[in-house]
Amino acid sequence: MPDFRSPSGTHDVLPPESARWQELVARFATTVGRAGYGLVVSPLFEEIGVFQRVGQSTDVVRKEMYDFEDKGGRHLALRPEGTAPVVRGWVQHRPSLPFKAWYAAPNFRYEHAQAGRYRQHHQLGVEVLGSEDADLDAEVVSLAWSVVAGLGLRRVELLLNSLGDGLCRPAYLDALRRHLGDRRDQLCDDHRDRVAENPLRVLDCKRDACREATAGAPLMADHLCEACRAHFERVQNGLNDLGVPWRLEPRLVRGLDYYTRTAFELAATALESAQNGVGGGGRYDGLAEAMGGPPTPGIGFGMGVERLLLACDAEGVFQISNPAVDVFVVDTAGGREALLLTAELRAAGVACDRAFDGRSMKAQFKAADRSGARVALVVGEREAAKHAVTVRDLATGNQEVVGRADVVEQVKASLGTGRGFPVSQSGALAPVFSPRTGEGGR
Ligand code: HAM
Numbered sequence: 001m002p003d004f005r006s007p008s009g010t011h012d013v014l015p016p017e018s019a020r021w022q023e024l025v026a027r028f029a030t031t032v033g034r035a036g037y038g039l040v041v042s043p044l045f046e047e048i049g050v051f052q053r054v055g056q057s058t059d060v061v062r063k064e065m066y067d068f069e070d071k072g073g074r075h076l077a078l079r080p081e082g083t084a085p086v087v088r089g090w091v092q093h094r095p096s097l098p099f100k101a102w103y104a105a106p107n108f109r110y111e112h113a114q115a116g117r118y119r120q121h122h123q124l125g126v127e128v129l130g131s132e133d134a135d136l137d138a139e140v141v142s143l144a145w146s147v148v149a150g151l152g153l154r155r156v157e158l159l160l161n162s163l164g165d166g167l168c169r170p171a172y173l174d175a176l177r178r179h180l181g182d183r184r185d186q187l188c189d190d191h192r193d194r195v196a197e198n199p200l201r202v203l204d205c206k207r208d209a210c211r212e213a214t215a216g217a218p219l220m221a222d223h224l225c226e227a228c229r230a231h232f233e234r235v236q237n238g239l240n241d242l243g244v245p246w247r248l249e250p251r252l253v254r255g256l257d258y259y260t261r262t263a264f265e266l267a268a269t270a271l272e273s274a275q276n277g278v279g280g281g282g283r284y285d286g287l288a289e290a291m292g293g294p295p296t297p298g299i300g301f302g303m304g305v306e307r308l309l310l311a312c313d314a315e316g317v318f319q320i321s322n323p324a325v326d327v328f329v330v331d332t333a334g335g336r337e338a339l340l341l342t343a344e345l346r347a348a349g350v351a352c353d354r355a356f357d358g359r360s361m362k363a364q365f366k367a368a369d370r371s372g373a374r375v376a377l378v379v380g381e382r383e384a385a386k387h388a389v390t391v392r393d394l395a396t397g398n399q400e401v402v403g404r405a406d407v408v409e410q411v412k413a414s415l416g417t418g419r420g421f422p423v424s425q426s427g428a429l430a431p432v433f434s435p436r437t438g439e440g441g442r
Pocket residue numbers: 080081082083109111116117118119120121122123125126127255256277278279280281282283299300301302303304305306307308
C-alpha cells in the first residue's frame with residue numbers, strides 16, 4: 001500500500017490550527033484594508049526572469065528556486081517571494097499611483113527544511129509603488145508592527161537600517177570590500193569566495209569567523225549621502241511620533257538584492273535566532289525599472305504566517321479555537337427535518353450542524369457536544385407528530401418545545417439577544433436524555 005506524506009518542508013494545515021490562519025489573515029486584511037491597501041492575487045509561477053530581478057547573487061535565486069520548463073518550453077519558477085510578482089503586475093497593467101497592494105500567498109524555496117524554515121511557506125505582505133516619501137516608510141513599518149502587536153506578541157524587536165541608494169552605496173561597498181579583502185582568509189567558507197560579488201551579506205553572517213572579520217567594518221549608516229540621511233532621519237522620527245519602538249541595526253542587510261534606503265526586520269526573541277525573522281521588508285526604488293517599467297519607487301514587507309504562529313505559541317498568545325457552531329440539530333425521526341432545519345437556519349444566518357447516517361440519539365448528542373453548539377434542536381417521533389421541535393440548552397439541560405414554524409426565528413432571536421436557551425422549562429418533554437452521562441432516554 002502506498003504511504004503518501006506531504007513533501008519534506010511542507011505542511012498540511014487542518015482544523016483546529018487552520019482557524020488561527022483564517023483569523024490571522026482576516027485581521028491582516030482588516031488592518032491593511034483600513035489603510036487603503038487592496039488585495040492582489042498574482043500567479044503562483046512566473047517567467048524565471050521576474051524572480052531573477054530580485055538578485056542574481058542571492059541564495060533565493062541561485063540555489064532555492066523551484067524552476068522548471070513547461071510543456072511549451074518556457075522557463076518558469078514557482079514564486080519564492082511576493083514583491084516581484086506585484087511589481088511585474090504593476091508594470092504590466094499600470095494602475096494609477098500610488099498603488100497600494102496586499103497579499104496572502106504561498107512561497108516556495110528549496111531550503112534546508114527545519115523548524116521554522118520550510119520549502120513552502122506563506123506570507124502576508126504589502127507593497128506600495130509610486131512614492132518615495134519617508135512618511136510612507138513610517139506607515140508601512142508601523143503597519144507591520146501593529147499586526148505583530150495586535151496578535152499580543154511582546155517579545156518582538158523591530159530592527160531598522162538604511163542601505164543607501166545608487167549615489168552613496170557604491171562608495172560604501174568599495175570601502176567594505178577593501179576592509180574584507182584584507183581579511184579574506186578569516187571569512188567562513190561560504191563568504192570567502194563570494195565577498196567580491198556581495199560584500200554586504202558578510203555583515204549578516206552569524207558565523208564567528210565572519211563576525212570577527214567584520215568587527216570594525218565600515219557601516220552603511222555612516223556612509224549615507226545627504227538625501228538618504230535626511231530620509232532615514234524622517235523615517236525614524238515618524239516611527240517615534242507613532243510610538244513604534246525600533247532599534248538601529250547597522251548590520252541589517254536583508255537576503256534579497258533589491259533593497260534601497262529603509263530596510264527592516266521583525267525578530268521574535270522567543271524563537272531560535274536562525275529562524276526568528278517573523279517579517280521583513282524595505283524600499284526597492286529600482287525594482288520597477290529593472291522589471292521594464294518607468295523609474296517608480298516602492299516599499300513593502302512580508303511576514304511569515306508559520307513563523308508568526310510559532311512566535312505566538314512560544315509566547316502563549318493568539319490561541320484561537322476552532323469556530324463552534326451555535327446550533328446542532330438532532331433528528332431521530334428519519335432525517336428529513338435535520339436536512340430542512342439546517343438549511344433554514346443557515347439561510348437565516350445561524351451557524352449549525354447535524355449528524356448523518358441515521359445515528360442513535362446518544363451518538364447524535366455526543367456529536368452535538370463535540371460541535372461546541374450552545375443549543376440542540378431535537379426532532380424525535382413525538383416532536384415530528386406534533387410539528388414541534390425541542391429546544392435544549394446544552395450547558396444547563398433546560399429545554400422547551402417550540403412550534404416547528406416558529407423555531408428558526410425564535411432561535412435566531414435568542415442567539416442575537418444573548419438570551420439563554422430555553423428561557424423557561426415550560427412544555428419540556430421528560431424524562432430528559434443526558435448526553436453527558438448517557439443516562440435517561442425517551
Ligand atoms: P523575506 O525576508 O525573504 O522577504 O521573507 C519575509 C518573511 O517570510 C520572513 O521574515 C519569514 O518570516 C518568512 N519566511 C521566509 N522564508 C521562509 C521559510 N523558508 N520558511 C518559513 N518562513 C519563511 C521577502 O520575501 C520580501 N518579499 C519581503 C518584502 C516585501 N520586501 C519588500 N516587500
